[in-house]
Amino acid sequence: MSYRWMKWTILFLPTVTIGLWEYVRHQLLMPYLSMEAGNWLSPVIVYIVSVTLLRRMFTMMEHTQSALDQERMAKGKLQERQLLAGELHDGVAQSLFLLGVKLDQARRRFDDPEVQKMLNDISRTVSEANHDVRQSIANLKYSPRQEDIGATSLEYRIGEMIPLAGVKAELDWQLDEGLLRPDEQAELLACIREALLNIHKHAGARHVTISGSEQDGEWQVTVQDDGKGYDERALNDPGTFGLRITAERAELRGWTFALRREEGWTRFILTGGSRHG
Structure with missing residues (x-):
């Protein structure tokens, strides 16, 4: 049942119930049921029907609202993750890439084996850091939904x-x-x-x-x-x-x-x- 039908049912069910009750009461039960007893039974019947049928609908509406709230929270978290991923990409990842380029230029300029070894170690560390950052960016961009x-x-x-x-x-x-x-x-x-x-x-x-x-x-x-x-x-x-x-x-x-x-x-x-x- 759609949310729209739930709302219309909640609005009209008490009215329809009391209308049917009054019709049955006046057409069929007048010889057996006094006016005072009928007046007392009217709100009781409306209450019983409302509790029996509307309570289930209220539960369905609460579940629907809860699902919407969770979806809204998940969307907000995903947007935050996307924003953080963008900041990492535009900031740290780009800086690491430029640092790698500078290190490559430095390796071509120096012939000293010790300097070359040191630059290679630094370059390897920068490469690993760049890989980790890009892995983090990928993880942030993908946020698995519960379904x-x-x-x-x-x-x-x-x-x-x-x-x-x-x-x-x-x-x-x-x-x-x-x-x-x-x-x-x-x-x-x-x-x-x-x-x-x-x-x-x-x-x-x-x-x-x-x-x-x-x-x-x-x-x-x-x-x-x-x-x-x-x-x-x-x-x-x-x-x-x-x-x-x-x-x-x-x-x-x-x-x-x-x-x-x-x-x-x-x-x-x-x-x-x-x-x-």
Whole structure:
């Protein structure tokens, strides 16, 4: 039922109800029902019909309004993300590109091997920073809607992110996605993306495994690699922005985040559910 029909039904239903009641009362019930009793029954009947039929319509209208409010909020957030992406592109990304051009010019001007090595290292760092900024711009420009999240499984979307690790990766996904709301799924995907990017940039790994499992309402997601590794102390390193953001995301959601080095594997672990929410 459309919003317009709901409004007209709410306006006319009490009138139609009382009209029908008065017709039936005067044509059929006058010999059996006194005028006083009929007058008392009129508001009662209108109330019963209103509660029975209109209450459902009010609920539908509330749901419709709630959906509109959520859509409006999502649109506002998307506009903010687009604005931020534009500022990053016009500011940081352009500056990094120009810095890369200047470094290339400097490499052609200096023949000293030490200077060349230093410039190459700087150029590599600038290139990585430029890649990260452009990845951030792409992420900001794409804000998955809840209906999109629900239409594609977590396992499928994680499988699409596997190339970010830069090495062969296996996916063992046994997690019931019903344990996570759409917004929590989006946060979990962002955390897994950060883990895979860290493996690609820092770990030097040959194998990666992503697993998701649940037991008794508690779920756990683990991203592990056989690279050179890092431990929980890395979270205190001022340069590990991604890991610290992941830890903050987990804390805000009531999840547990752990980073461990065990038996030659680095394990990036997120745990949540009934005992963590």
